Amino acid sequence: MIETGRINKSQVSFIMLPTIIATAILSIPSIDAKFAGHDMWMTPIIGSLNGFLTVFIVWKLHKLYPNQTPIQYFEKIIGKYAGKLMGLIFVLFYIQVSGIIIREYTDFLKTEVMPQTPGIVLAISLLFTAALAVRGGLEVIARTAVICTTLYMSTLSVLLLLIKDIDLSYLLPFMENGFIPVLKGAFVHQSWFSEFFLLAFLLPFLKNQNGSLKAGIKTVFLVMVDLIIVNFFILTILGMTAANKFYPVYSIIKSISFLGFFQNFEIAVTASWVLGSFVKITVFLYAASIALAQLFRLNNYQIIVYPLSLVILHFSYWDIPRFATLTNFIYKVLPFYLVTFQTIIPLLLLIIALLRKRWGENFS
Amino acid sequence: MKRTLLVILLPVFILSGCWDSIEIQNLAIITAAAIDSEENHKVKVSVQIFIPRTITSGESGEDPSLGSTFVREGIGKNLAEAISVLQTNIPRKLFWGQCKIFIFGQDLAKTGIRKELDFLIRHPAPRINSNLYVSEGKASNLLKLIPPLERYSGEVLSKFSQHQEVGVDTTLSDISKDLTEASQSFSLPYIKRLKSDEYARKSYETIPTIVGTAIFKKDKMIGNIDLEETRGLLWLSRKIQKSTVSIKPEENENEVIMMPTSGSVRFKPQIINNQWIMNIQIQVAASIIQNETFLSLLQEDVITKLEKGLENKLRDRISKTLEKIQKEYQADVVGFGRRFHQKYPEQWKKVKDHWDEKFPEVDVKLSVNATIKRSGDIGGPAALPEEEVIEN
Known part of the structure; x- marks a missing residue:
């Protein structure tokens, strides 16, 4: 066994929450406002359907191949060579996506908080800390996640101070242009929810396998509620100007002014978002490291964490020369890209696995 | 090997963020900013900068009439350039985080403020809940005033807008919403220097006050309304106006003066046979604050009248x-467009592009329902013999 640490179900929830939300609240709301307009508050509900589906696929695969990570069972499902190839593609996928996450995070900090600081410094400091946590093993990741996620989620409660500023009339007109715009917004959301596929790298290391599906479903639900709250506040405070802002959530937090002296929360919130991004990047880095180590049958994955981090750092700059490229990528490519790898391919593999089980192993 | 790596990488963590660290003594804290147009299409920006020394000095003998702020200006082809010129005249780094007051000069407002708005909304430092104003004449002159009561003129304005609710309370975010969405119009408080003729004070020791409202269509100021009309506008933006209303009862040459205390405003858009109607229902509770007449205010039919x-x-x-x-x-500064859009999205699509032509045709049906709840400490008129009170 490459990973000796064992975690429990609530730790899995703590790990997965920021894994979806951390970049979802940075990148999605403005795209959502562009597509769904006044109906943007309900897009996470429809988007989350894919989260439930992905969790179910992962759980089903996990039941068929207990104590194995995707890299191991790919070989069992589609044969040795095809399985290896698929594993390699997944490793590359996670490396690239991690690079993009790092870039989203550094771009946010650079535009809003630290314009003078070179982005690479922000990226290295985050990646290095994440690499240390990943080298510590899954238990370390889980324990840091419990602390970081608690802090991360608690700062989002400052949104409640905005209740006096909301204008509910922005929820109208309801479904002005029919249901299609809502679906378009939901499509972006569902791709983020597909990141629940990362559960596949965590489930084999659960202490107690019972109820893992329920824990996953609960997490998807929590993420959905959280994104609805965020979208609701953005819509009722910024109205349609949200579409024109890169970081609408940051913008509304900046506008908090409660009783004249509860002000300037944005720095505290940004600090907690760094923690959220840290958990997210840790999980991605962990998945990529475990996957790569198992692909080449290494005895431990710790030795490849640093080199892998360096590669991810390159991917956060490679081919992203300017913010417009990143925004276009997030808004035109990423929704299709994420869902293909994390929901559609696993779904196909699950179907193949189920068929194999039914007809026996004899035809391979 | 591990240790070397740690030694190499450790500074990265200690230093991260230090590029942006600025000590407070290197910051010039801006309390308010004024933007004016200059000759040859140039823009002048004036900022009021807080002098921290003055609030701590206390007994050090500094002249209080000098104020706790000073004003510097920069002129450039555009706002961004003007600000960078301004920075060259200030030894500390300009800090916009506390600046919540922006004043536009009337001349600039009349030619359009979109270019300046873009800078303010795009730049990460100014807050979207900053208040905006239009000044009669040059905006920069108002920053130079030294208010006798508040620490600086920016504070005077924010108190007027937020605590006194004298004029409309329009923020950067409101304007950005109004110009993005249906109405394409907005209103800003129109401010002017208050004339003070106190003997002991110099003419500049006064404050800017709100004297009305500037009406903007798209990004251009097209006119202004006075304070009396502004009160009507404020009623429509759901701000209950605490300003007196005097009524002259029948067969009486004196007046009863009352003050609204609470109320509510409801908008009900309606489209009947292609006729756009806006029903506005106002509920108001008032109390009597002065009675010049001889009427007894204990009579219910007097009160109903x-x-x-x-x-x-x-x-x-x-x-x-x-x-x-x-x-x-x-100019739809009261947001009728948005309300029609919310209730009639289909019909709205047809008039969306020529809403400014349709808006004047909207038939407004205004109904007001008032209740006089109280009449102060006394019922009948004060300081009057019992016999002279009219009790009918």
Whole structure:
């Protein structure tokens, strides 16, 4: 066994929450406002359907191949060579996506908080800390996640101070242009929810396998509620100007002014978002490291964490020369890209696995 | 090997973020900013900078009339350039995080403020809940005033807007919403220097006050309304105006003066046979604050008559404002467009592009319902013999 640490179900929830939300609240709301307009508050509900589906696929695969990570069972499902190839593609996928996450995070900090600081410094400091946590093993990741996620989620409660500023009339007109715009917004959301596929790298290391599906479903639900709250506040405070802002959530937090002296929360919130991004990047880095180590049958994955981090750092700059490229990528490519790898391919593999089980192993 | 790596990488963590660290003594904290147009299409930005020394000095003998701020200016082809010119005249780094007051000069407002708005919304430092104003004459002159009561003139303005609710309270975020969405119009408080003729004070030791409202269509100021009409506008933006209303009861040459205390405003858009109607229902509670007449205010029918009078007066006041913005300025600063859009999305799509033509045609049905709840500490008129009180 490459990973000796064992975690429990609530730790899995703590790990997965920021894994979806951390970049979802940075990148999605403005795209959502562009597509769904006044109906943007309900897009996470429809988007989350894919989260439930992905969790179910992962759980089903996990039941068929207990104590194995995707890299191991790919070989069992589609044969040795095809399985290896698929594993390699997944490793590359996670490396690239991690690079993009790092870039989203550094771009946010650079535009809003630290314009003078070179982005690479922000990226290295985050990646290095994440690499240390990943080298510590899954238990370390889980324990840091419990602390970081608690802090991360608690700062989002400052949104409640905005209740006096909301204008509910922005929820109208309801479904002005029919249901299609809502679906378009939901499509972006569902791709983020597909990141629940990362559960596949965590489930084999659960202490107690019972109820893992329920824990996953609960997490998807929590993420959905959280994104609805965020979208609701953005819509009722910024109205349609949200579409024109890169970081609408940051913008509304900046506008908090409660009783004249509860002000300037944005720095505290940004600090907690760094923690959220840290958990997210840790999980991605962990998945990529475990996957790569198992692909080449290494005895431990710790030795490849640093080199892998360096590669991810390159991917956060490679081919992203300017913010417009990143925004276009997030808004035109990423929704299709994420869902293909994390929901559609696993779904196909699950179907193949189920068929194999039914007809026996004899035809391979 | 591990240790070397740690030694190499450790500074990265200690240093991260230090590029942006600025000590407070290297910051010039801006409390308010004024933007004016200059000759040859240039823009002048003036900022009021806080002098931290003055609040701590206390007994050190500094002249309080010098104020706790100073004003510096920069001129450039555009706002961004003007600010970078301004920075060259200030030894500390300009800090916009506390600046919540932006004043536009009237000349600039009339030629359009979109270019300046873009800078303010795009730049990460100014807050979207900053208040904006339009000044009569040059905006920079108002920053140079030294208020006798507050620490600086920016503070005076924010107190007027937020605590006193004298004029409209329009923020950067509101404007950005209004110009993105249906109405394409907005209003800003119109401010002017208050004339003070106190003997002991110099002429600049006074404050800017709100004297009305500037009406903007798209990004250009097209006119302004006075304080009386502004009150009508404020009623429509759901701000209950704590300003007096005087009613002259029938067969009486003196007046009863009352003050609204609470109320609510409801908008009900309606489209009947292609006729766009806006029903506005206003509920108001008032109390009597002065009685010049000999009427006893304990009589219910006197009060009901006064209530009728109050209703008529408020209706007149509000329709006068509506008349002006609908017919004269044709600028939807009261957000009718948004309300029609919310209720009738289909019909809205047809008029969306020529809403400014449709807006004056909207038929406004205004109904006011007033109740006089209280009459202060006394019932009948004060300082009057019992016999002279009219008790009917």
